[in-house]
Amino acid sequence: MVIFESEAHLIDSLGHHDDLIRQCAQGxxxxxxxxxxxxxxxxxxxxxxxxxxxxxxxxxxxxEKRIEPHRIVAEEILAGVCSDADAQLEIYQRAGRFGSAEAVRRLCELAALNL
Known part of the structure; x- marks a missing residue:
């Protein structure tokens, strides 16, 4: 094993990060x-x-099913976030970028469907 010390370490790590998603999604x-x-x-x-x-x-x-929500957070949420000020600009909107309110909305949706 290179990154995780054990299966239990992976499970604990996933649980902790699942909880972070839930905490943000729930406000x-x-x-x-x-x-x-x-x-x-x-x-x-x-x-x-x-x-x-x-x-x-x-x-x-x-x-992999426990990991998949974290791939979505990385690739579909965090990768698209920009500052709230920039999110108001048409050029950022055309590029598919969004601000924190939209990111939280997406986290809520993800949490409801996957956690």
Missing amino acids: HMSFADFCSEYHDYYAFYALDGHESDEEERVLLEKY
Whole structure:
């Protein structure tokens, strides 16, 4: 194992980051605090397995349904966020960018469907 010490470590890590999504979606945490604590989890922990050894890749595959919401957060939410001021500009809107309110709306939707 390269990134996670054990299966229990992966499960605990997923649970903690699931909770961060829920807290933000339920309004118990600001989006700024969420971003700070969530710390681009999917990429930071290489949950796609690109930095893992074979043993860890098997473990990540075992939990791919638990990991999938975090891929969505990374690729479909955090990747599209811009400042709230920039989100008002047409050029950013045309590029598919959005501000924190839309990001939280998407987190709410994700939490309702997947967590």
